[in-house]
Amino acid sequence: MSRLALEKLKERFPQAVLDTHDFRHDETAIVATESLKEICRFLRDDPELRFDMLTDATAVDYLLDPARTAPRFEVVYHLYSTSKRRRLRLKVQVGTPEAGRAERAGSGANPSEGDRAGEPEVDSLCELWPIANWLEREIWDMYGLRFRGHPELRRILLYEEFVGHPLRKDYPKDKRQPLVRRPEPEIAEVLARRGRARSLGDGTSPAEKR
Amino acid sequence: MEITPHAEGELPIEPSVINMGPSHPAMHGNIHIKLTLDGERVRDAEVNIGYLHRGFEKECEAHCWQQIFPYTDRLNYVSPMLNNVGWALAVEKLLGVTAPERAQYLRVIVGEIARICDHLTYLAAQVMEMGAFTPYFYLMKGRDWLWDMLEEISGARLTHSYVRIGGVAWDLPEGVKEKTLEILPKVEGILDEVDHLMTRNRIFLDRMEGIAVISGEEAVGYSWTGPCLRASGVDYDVRKAAPYLVYDRMDFEIPICSTGDNLARYLVRLEEVRQSRRIIEQALAQLPAGPVLLDDRRVTLPPKAATYNTIEDMIAHFKLVVDGICPPKGEVYSYTEAGNGELGFYIVSDGTGRPVKVRCRPPCFMGMAALSRLIKGHLIADIIPTFDTINMIGGECDR
Numbered sequence: 134m135s136r137l138a139l140e141k142l143k144e145r146f147p148q149a150v151l152d153t154h155d156f157r158h159d160e161t162a163i164v165a166t167e168s169l170k171e172i173c174r175f176l177r178d179d180p181e182l183r184f185d186m187l188t189d190a191t192a193v194d195y196l197l198d199p200a201r202t203a204p205r206f207e208v209v210y211h212l213y214s215t216s217k218r219r220r221l222r223l224k225v226q227v228g229t230p231e232a233g234r235a236e237r238a239g240s241g242a243n244p245s246e247g248d249r250a251g252e253p254e255v256d257s258l259c260e261l262w263p264i265a266n267w268l269e270r271e272i273w274d275m276y277g278l279r280f281r282g283h284p285e286l287r288r289i290l291l292y293e294e295f296v297g298h299p300l301r302k303d304y305p306k307d308k309r310q311p312l313v314r315r316p317e318p319e320i321a322e323v324l325a326r327r328g329r330a331r332s333l334g335d336g337t338s339p340a341e342k343r
Numbered sequence: 344m345e346i347t348p349h350a351e352g353e354l355p356i357e358p359s360v361i362n363m364g365p366s367h368p369a370m371h372g373n374i375h376i377k378l379t380l381d382g383e384r385v386r387d388a389e390v391n392i393g394y395l396h397r398g399f400e401k402e403c404e405a406h407c408w409q410q411i412f413p414y415t416d417r418l419n420y421v422s423p424m425l426n427n428v429g430w431a432l433a434v435e436k437l438l439g440v441t442a443p444e445r446a447q448y449l450r451v452i453v454g455e456i457a458r459i460c461d462h463l464t465y466l467a468a469q470v471m472e473m474g475a476f477t478p479y480f481y482l483m484k485g486r487d488w489l490w491d492m493l494e495e496i497s498g499a500r501l502t503h504s505y506v507r508i509g510g511v512a513w514d515l516p517e518g519v520k521e522k523t524l525e526i527l528p529k530v531e532g533i534l535d536e537v538d539h540l541m542t543r544n545r546i547f548l549d550r551m552e553g554i555a556v557i558s559g560e561e562a563v564g565y566s567w568t569g570p571c572l573r574a575s576g577v578d579y580d581v582r583k584a585a586p587y588l589v590y591d592r593m594d595f596e597i598p599i600c601s602t603g604d605n606l607a608r609y610l611v612r613l614e615e616v617r618q619s620r621r622i623i624e625q626a627l628a629q630l631p632a633g634p635v636l637l638d639d640r641r642v643t644l645p646p647k648a649a650t651y652n653t654i655e656d657m658i659a660h661f662k663l664v665v666d667g668i669c670p671p672k673g674e675v676y677s678y679t680e681a682g683n684g685e686l687g688f689y690i691v692s693d694g695t696g697r698p699v700k701v702r703c704r705p706p707c708f709m710g711m712a713a714l715s716r717l718i719k720g721h722l723i724a725d726i727i728p729t730f731d732t733i734n735m736i737g738g739e740c741d742r
Contacts, residue, residue: 157673185560185563185564189676189702191689191700191702193691211676211704264712266712267711290393292393300400300401
């Protein structure tokens with residue numbers, strides 16, 4: 134009973150389940166990144182499991198773990214079944230440990246800026262659980278991990294002009310960010326988008342114009 | 344954006360975009376909603392949070408496990424005791440230790456007092472922001488009495504930091520038990536008064552009943568927990584589903600509503616206050632004698648006299664202060680029922696005195712994720728009551 138979810142998972146996806154453990158009775162499975170969405174769909178829809186709630190999603194950066202050979206980041210999902218009262222933790226590993234080390238050894242300036250090709254990607258779970266939208270946005274915001282298929286992957290807790298991803302281990306805790314100001318032409322842009330190239334100084338109302 | 348069809352001779356109405364917040368008097372905790380309005384009706388809403396982000400998780404990575412308590416006080420700052428308890432249980436799960444029985448009872452007692460404070464604050468804000476100012480003062484009076492109790496127990500009115508890893512800081516001061524038992528009926532009296540003033544009030548009902556309805560299934564998809572989820576008919580309360588501390592010894596009910604509207608979320612919280620009172624009274628009656636802090640040199644500081652007089656305890660004290668508690672290498676997810684729902688802590692340790700990762704699962708973050716869905720199609724005037732029922736606490740949502 135207690136390890137049912139893990140057993141079923143291993144039986145159904147023998148190739149994709151890389152490792153399992155249940156430290157302190159928290160059932161955990163590390164799964165292949167490319168099978169994540171398929172596995173989640175199975176866990177949600179299987180009548181015996183019915184993990185209908187994505188309780189939480191977060192990431193961990195293992196950059197400073199010297200013994201680690203696995204990829205640098207882990208994205209961690211906590212699932213819960215409201216009908217079966219069962220929990221499961223799923224983890225996927227992304228990024229390369231070498232890339233992290235190189236960043237650490239290099240200049241260290243804005244490691245999360247620039248080449249997008251190097252940014253690790255995971256499939257978005259927005260289709261399965263609506264809450265994944267905000268949780269994945271937070272992971273993007275804090276760790277700079279991208280989610281394939283996310284409808285609007287933008288920052289959530291920090292502001293758009295923020296440079297870097299603060300929960301990465303190579304982001305110094307006391308780093309200062311400059312005070313920024315949104316570019317001015319925004320208002321004109323909005324007006325242009327609404328199809329009326331009206332300057333702010335022009336006092337005529339739309340009714341008069343017609 | 345399409346233009347609403349209009350009758351002959353009338354001006355065309357095009358959707359207008361307005362910003363609500365982040366500094367709006369009823370948007371306590373600072374949130375920003377970018378509304379697309381069709382007259383008074385909300386056609387689209389973009390909810391932006393993060394104005395109270397303080398880097399809780401980053402800060403935790405630089406501190407010892409036991410130094411994180413003051414930060415948890417500032418998560419849901421209306422019920423800090425519940426956050427204290429949640430954090431202590433998470434680290435204890437990682438360590439594999441259990442607090443002494445008396446400490447567990449004390450945690451239940453202070454936690455439930457905090458839950459009442461949380462719900463009273465919610466009720467006060469809810470009715471006040473709909474124009475009912477009198478009940479606001481009644482409820483705040485009740486909350487103040489309870490905060491007096493928490494102050495007497497912990498020494499601080501708001502940021503208690505009373506719970507420790509392995510127990511609580513000290514025992515209940517003399518007389519607190521009697522005073523608490525005296526105050527609880529008075530608080531319930533206030534609650535009855537507010538219940539009479541509001542629950543059958545026509546104006547109140549018009550703005551609460553049938554507004555912002557969400558089904559249980561959808562609420563689960565949004566990962567809702569706590570009173571909001573139970574208002575949609577899903578029977579999930581961590582205290583019953585996975586009892587921690589001594590909740591399995593308490594006799595209490597979990598109120599459920601099936602309508603999933605604003606009124607249901609109000610009614611569930613109203614009833615939960617009464618249930619919390621029952622829990623506190625039972626816990627005070629059952630309160631066993633014994634120590635309130637674990638006697639384990641790996642986890643808790645030795646008594647002062649021992650620190651000054653024996654070399655072993657002096658070293659233990661020194662190691663705990665300088666290195667901190669060193670839990671085994673591993674990861675745990677621990678969850679408790681906080682004022683707004685499941686407060687989870689996912690922590691990763693590499694075996695040293697400082698965490699590799701501390702993740703706080705804030706229950707009201709999930710509520711805010713669904714806010715846009717809730718208010719779409721309703722009137723501008725419905726936004727504030729709906730936002731209130733989610734009971735967003737900025738410190739917790741934005742961390």
